[in-house]
Amino acid sequence: MSDVKNKGSVTIVLFSGEMDKAIAAFVIATAAASMSMQVNIFFTFWGLKAIRKEGGLIKGQNWMQKMLNIMNYGHAKKLAISKLNMMGMGPMMLKSMMSQKRVPSLHEFIKTAHALGVKFYPCEMSMTVMGLKKEDFIEECGEIIGAVSYLAKAKESNINLFI
Amino acid sequence: MEFEIDKTLDARGLSCPMPSVKTALALEQMGVGEVLEVLTDDPVSKRDLPVWAESTGNKLLGIKEEEKTIKIYLRKA
Numbered sequence: 001m002s003d004v005k006n007k008g009s010v011t012i013v014l015f016s017g018e019m020d021k022a023i024a025a026f027v028i029a030t031a032a033a034s035m036s037m038q039v040n041i042f043f044t045f046w047g048l049k050a051i052r053k054e055g056g057l058i059k060g061q062n063w064m065q066k067m068l069n070i071m072n073y074g075h076a077k078k079l080a081i082s083k084l085n086m087m088g089m090g091p092m093m094l095k096s097m098m099s100q101k102r103v104p105s106l107h108e109f110i111k112t113a114h115a116l117g118v119k120f121y122p123c124e125m126s127m128t129v130m131g132l133k134k135e136d137f138i139e140e141c142g143e144i145i146g147a148v149s150y151l152a153k154a155k156e157s158n159i160n161l162f163i
Numbered sequence: 164m165e166f167e168i169d170k171t172l173d174a175r176g177l178s179c180p181m182p183s184v185k186t187a188l189a190l191e192q193m194g195v196g197e198v199l200e201v202l203t204d205d206p207v208s209k210r211d212l213p214v215w216a217e218s219t220g221n222k223l224l225g226i227k228e229e230e231k232t233i234k235i236y237l238r239k240a
Contacts, residue, residue: 007219031180034187035218102176112184
């Protein structure tokens with residue numbers, strides 16, 4: 001959204017890789033963006049899964065990274081939930097319950113947030129540890145930043161959340 | 164209520180936070196002083212859209228309820 005000065009700013013750290021937690025982050029992000037607030041989401045560690053591209057199971061430079069990325073495979077349409085996952089039954093049921101109530105899916109939330117000007121920042125250090133590259137992430141992603149750049153944004157924000 | 168409606172946004176069936184998001188997008192396309200009518204059946208939006216208007220500086224002109232549909236009138240500032 002244009003004209004964000006004095007409208008406030010929200011910076012969210014998405015550390016968790018579960019669908020329910022990612023949706024919570026995106027509900028707040030899109031609502032804040034609708035209020036003309038500047039919104040930044042810093043994706044770190046398991047949270048990076050929310051903005052991973054589909055496909056590309058084997059990623060990384062060594063066997064440990066490859067193992068981690070195979071076992072931790074996921075993207076916006078394929079994430080577990082933090083409670084009652086029941087080997088994938090939980091996410092299926094939650095998705096259908098949400099679509100009945102016409103709550104957007106995580107994938108739709110990501111598109112909407114991007115269209116509203118929400119900025120997505122993948123964490124450089126987590127990417128290095130996991131052996132992931134910029135091309136492993138969706139096109140909506142902005143620049144890759146480190147902790148200091150995140151803090152510089154957080155310092156300027158009125159609302160800071162760690163999810 | 165004495166005003167003319169310039170645009171109607173049908174946000175029925177959508178749940179929080181999409182009515183606010185759609186309202187923001189609709190108002191962005193409109194001129195200052197124009198009136199947007201938002202139709203919603205989401206009880207959360209009945210509370211949230213007036214707060215949204217106050218927070219964004221747009222003016223809430225009124226709220227009407229017709230059966231399940233809540234009509235919210237906003238003037239773009």
